[in-house]
Amino acid sequence: MERKWWKEGVAYQIYVRSFKDSNGDGIGDLRGIIEKLDYIKSLGVDMIYLNPINKSPNEDNGYDISDFEDIMVEFGDLNDFAELLKGIHQRNMRLIMDMVINHSSDEHPWFIEAKKSKENKYRDYYIWSKGKGNNPPNNWGSFFGGSAWELDENTGEYYLHIFSKKQPDLNWTNKELRMDMKNMLKYWAGKGVDGFRMDAINHLAKDMNFPDGEVKEGALYGDFIPYVQNLPEVHDYLKELKRDVFTDSHVVIGETGGINYENAHVYTGVNNKELDFTFHFDLHSVGKGENPWERVDIDLIKDLKEKMTGWATRDEQEGWCPVFYSNHDTTRTVSRLGDDKKYHKLSAKMLATLQLTHKGTPFIYYGDEIGMTNADDFKLEDYRDTSIFTRYCECVLSGMVSHENYIKGLNLTSRDNSRTPMQWSDRENAGFTNATPWINANSNYQEINVEQQEKEYDSILNFYKKLIALRNKELTLVYGDFKEVDKENTSIYAYLRILGNKKVLVICNFFGKDAQLKLSEDILLSDFKLEVCNYEDNEDNSLIENERIINLRPYESKVYISEI
Structure with missing residues (x-):
């Protein structure tokens, strides 16, 4: 096995605008992160991944860059960045920057x-x-x-512009443009940035013949994706970046829509020398119905197991992978994959168990460590995502969808759900700011917040800390082989992680009802010791029928470690 810091670490993603406001303008900033570095370090994480911090008019919340080598005015300046980076490195953590190189702002x-x-x-x-x-x-x-x-x-x-009209696409066939982009990345690497997550990276090449796309039923425009995504020339551009910009000490990550575990090797294959791993979209639509205002039951095997096991069992020569549920473009983890009402704490802990024991590098999205939920009482005027209002005109004002159903859909699926302010305390605006926040805090901040959970022994926050500490201690949870247990079980996701003679057995009941797991004959539970359980009693009282059947309570998760 080839040991790498970015394989062994746990990352924490920060949507800067929503993390902590230090100067009272209602917008999170770099000094706000500096204030909270000790909190981040206390989680046990090794990497901080920041959404875009470059200068931007914020048509798309920083994904429209007007100066690639400066800091967004609302976030601070280059001196603040230098202090932040120094503070991160002093705490033995690393920084990953989000860089948008598919397009610029129209104000660039x-x-x-x-x-x-x-x-x-x-x-x-x-x-x-x-x-x-x-x-x-x-x-x-x-x-x-x-x-x-x-x-x-x-x-x-x-x-x-394949995104907003204020985000014109860059022409990567132009050599001078590519040179400027390489020099820009070298500029940040030279400041000490440890890695880059490159947004929409698989859109760099376009079909310049501009053929019409298929117009699907109910659509107003043609399907453009086949002509702007994952085209062959992308690989030439990425190889050039890897060769001319990055060293072995950097981690290079690409956001790659339309890519799954079966074909990700075209970007991440070790011999390709393009990307170290990709961010995919496999879990983004889990639970979504045909209409955005409808939620459907999760099919554990089809929606989760096949995909997550597929990533975990790839040959390592095909590349590494991240393990993440949510980011700035999705909804809140516990609302989408768990139960954010009746079983809020238990389902959030179960999902943490799965993420932090699976194979790959965990990326924890800010707020997931306290179980932040969707803002399901937002009204239209509470949202800030620019695409919401464009689509409102297309869908509601045209009569295709009712206003009520459109809002229900936003409550379930809008990416603004994952952009509400970090819930630090039960004080006004969740302790995020003493001014009017750029987007409202979730109304449940008085019940779900850091300050409260730091004091509560059995909180979601402290459970995350326990699991991260376990992963940092057990290399088996990093490099160990992955072997699924009871594959056809429709309620429980269970697997072994194996490295040498060491084994870790992970069992997660994915739903709010009792369930049973059948162990195979080669697994003797007497060889294992219960290390972590998400129920407060933390007792191993579930064995029946000669250690072959394990009963699990709703959303119960267990981690066993072999004593061999």
């Missing part, structure tokens, strides 16, 4: 110059087309709704 100097004339030096840094008559060059839609093309009145041509 390059794009401002590009719009001046077709002959401008920076014109070819972006993707332009004359269109067809008075229409865009094709029927492509965008991820945020509406057309993927926007007309520039000054030059009479359309520019491509």
Whole structure:
């Protein structure tokens, strides 16, 4: 096994805007993170992963960068960044930056110059087309709704934006653009940044023939994804970045939609020299119905086991993988995968057990360690995601969907659910700010917050700390082989982690009802000692029928370690 710091560590993802406001403007910032570094260190994590902190007008909350080598004004300045990085390293942690290199803001100097004339030096840094008559060059839609093309009145041509119209796509066929991007990444690496998570990385190449996409039933625009995602040229760009920018001490992560455990090796294969691992979207839609306002029952085997086991049992030459449930583009973990009402604490702990004992690098999204939930009482005016209002016009004002169902859908599926302020205490605005927050705090902050859970021995927070400490101690939970137990069980996800003679047995009841696990004959429970249980009694009182059957209570999870 090849030991790497980013394989053995546990990462903590921070959506900076929502973590801690230090200066009373209602927006989280770098100094707010500095204030909370000791808290983060107390979790036992080794890495901090920050969502974009570069200068931005915030059309898409930082994913529209107007200066790649400066800090967003609301977050601080380069001196604050230097102090933050120093503080992270002093605590023996590392920093991973989120970098957006598929597109820029339309307020970036390059794009401002590009719009001046077709002959401008920076014109070819972006993707332009004359269109067809008075229409865009094709029927492509965008991820945020509406057309993927926007007309520039000054030059009479359309520019491509597969996200917001304020996020024009960069033209990676241009060598000068690639050189500027490499120099920018070297700039941050030179400051001591330990790794990069690169947003929408598999969209760098586009089909420049601009064919029309298939218009699916009920859609207003053509399907653009086959022409902008995972095209062959992407691999050339990533190899170039790996060769010219990064060293073996860096971790290089890519966000890659449309990729799963069966084909991720095209990016992460050890011999490819492109990415160390990818962020996938396998668990994003679990529990979602055909309509966004409907939630359906989770099929444990199809929705979870097949995918998570698929990642865990890949040949390591195909690459490493992360283990995460939520991030800034999803909803809250316990609301989507657990029960955030009746079994809030137990299901949050069960999910933590699964994440921190599975194979791969765990990425804990801020607030998951206290079981933060969806903001299910938000009204339309409480949301901030720019795509919500574009789609409201398309869906509600057009009469396709009722206002009530649209709001129900947002309560279940909006990514703003995962962007509400960190719930530090039961004081006003959850202790996040003493001003009006940029987005409202979840109304349950008085019951769910850090201050309360730090005092409570059996809290979700302290359970996370216990599991992280166990993972940091047991290399079996990092490098151990993965072997599923009782695969066809529709209620329980169980597996062995095996490294040499050491074994760890993990058992998780995924639902709010009693369930039974049948052990195979090669597993003797007498060879194991119960290490962690998410019930307060923490007793191993569930064995019947000669150690072959284990009874589990609702959402019960257990971790056994062999004494061999």
